[in-house]
């Protein structure tokens with residue numbers, strides 16, 4: 001399979017801090033590739049290196065078959081980068097922003113008007129042509145940003161936390177557009193905090209403190225989690241959590257609404273009984289059952305502090 | 309490859325910003341108007357009724373007649389008596405009077421023998437307009453002097469250089485442009501960096517040169533609006549004579565504006581915040597203001613300062629603009645001050661474009 005992105009030992013230091021630490025990535029073509037990781041783990045820095053905006057301190061990246069440093073300018077014709085922070089002009093109208101980008105990307109003069117109205121339709125911005133970008137809602141802004149970086153039909157799209165300030169309804173619509181773009185042949189690399197979004201990616205990479213700690217399809221990641229997951233239902237979740245955390249065989253505990261997920265060392269033979277016994281001893285009875293791991297469990301497992 | 313249409317896109321976008329930014333729009337017209345009025349009126353006011361004192365040691369009918377004639381001109385107004393030259397000097401130093409008139413005891417003998425000066429006028433020329441006004445007094449008919457020497461000796465106390473609005477206003481074009489052009493361009497790029505727009509722009513195929521040139525074009529237009537305002541005010545309110553051709557004036561101004569703008573670009577490649585850009589602009593503006601010959605006469609400065617001043621665009625533009633406006637020179641005559649501007653443009657533009665990286669680090 002051809003790869004849109006391949007990195008070897010990609011590293012970026014800022015003074016004493018290593019923001020990205022020898023990352024080896026292989027991003028397949030024509031898929032949605034998710035970057036999952038806590039704030040400050042190096043997602044944006046990695047993307048900036050892949051776009052040629054930052055030079056790696058060590059290692060290298062091959063993006064769309066060319067070196068991201070040496071041929072940064074060739075690359076810029078073929079990629080789109082939606083920055084984490086809104087980077088269009090707030091004091092320009094929706095249409096002025098879009099027109100500006102068609103000119104910057106040098107679309108054929110006669111197509112510009114057409115492309116702008118196509119994007120307005122597609123990103124549900126029709127009717128807001130004359131509105132200043134700074135007065136748009138979070139979801140509208142994100143759609144405008146995506147509209148402006150997809151005008152030149154890029155082969156590779158970087159979306160840095162595109163849905164962090166967006167309501168669930170708009171998030172769903174946004175992801176529909178992402179899949180449309182992939183259907184048309186684009187590769188999308190997207191960073192996110194949301195597990196439901198991670199679930200929709202074809203491939204995932206989990207980053208923690210600059211290091212790549214897990215990679216694979218969502219189901220691969222769930223299947224290979226080095227823990228047994230026990231779900232507990234209880235009314236006294238805080239106490240139960242404390243009790244679980246003190247057990248040597250419990251690697252970590254995740255809270256999902258009113259339920260708890262205990263990640264238990266796979267060497268324990270009967271994890272449900274083991275937990276029930278331990279909780280009864282401290283008079284904190286809870287309903288326990290074995291469940292399939294979900295991505296949240298994978299994430300907690302991969303980024304837990306003991307692992308480091 | 310340099311794309312004109314990409315450059316035009318940047319320039320057009322810059323105009324959109326300006327149209328929606330009331331404050332900057334106001335500054336474009338406000339700075340030249342306010343500064344021209346302030347400088348022009350402070351300096352060009354017809355000076356009248358200067359406070360004066362007289363020491364008349366001759367006390368003849370002739371000397372009393374002279375004193376009353378001087379008073380009749382209304383240039384001075386006698387507000388007190390003094391008893392010695394030393395007292396006159398003291399009064400001037402204390403700003404009680406601006407002009408002191410001393411008539412020596414041998415006033416009549418000097419007149420009869422034609423041995424000037426007959427009278428000495430002490431002038432507080434720390435305000436240069438006073439000196440100019442008092443100069444007129446020299447033409448008072450007080451008798452014949454031998455060999456064309458002035459009958460009334462003028463003694464400027466502090467600053468022998470004389471200036472006036474006619475001299476100031478053309479120079480003001482250069483000073484205001486130096487401040488506003490550099491500031492506007494520096495801010496315009498740093499603002500994009502601060503607001504995060506640059507991260508998007510440098511991920512597109514736009515080149516550094518397209519961005520730079522596109523950014524400065526709108527400000528060249530603004531520069532023209534500003535000098536036109538200043539010149540119109542100078543001519544309308546202060547009777548500044550425009551002796552040379554307007555086309556030469558505007559051409560010269562265009563060369564100057566383009567070259568001084570590049571300084572703003574260079575600053576924008578170094579400044580991280582708009583505040584830093586402000587500071588750097590003033591750092592570059594002050595030496596130009598002080599050494600270019602606007603504040604102090606160029607000839608009077610130490611050699612080292614003169615050499616430094618030759619590097620500044622403002623120094624050359626002041627010579628060009630004064631030459632054209634006041635002495636009816638044309639651009640060809642001023643060519644020795646044109647090519648340094650062109651060199652400045654090429655060097656600083658190259659530096660700015662080289663320094664501007666399409667990268668964040």
Ligand SMILES: Nc1ncnc2c1ncn2[C@@H]1O[C@H](COP(=O)(O)OP(=O)(O)O)[C@@H](O)[C@H]1O
Nearest residue numbers: 014017019037038039040041042043044045046
């Ligand atoms: N230009 C920079 N200078 C210094 N430190 C930086 C810079 N950019 C990012 N960092 C640091 O690098 C780390 C990774 O940042 P970033 O890539 O933005 O994380 P993420 O996007 O995953 O939240 C953070 O600790 C951040 O403070």
Ligand SMILES: [Mg+2]
Nearest residue numbers: 043044084160
């Ligand atoms: Mg980030």
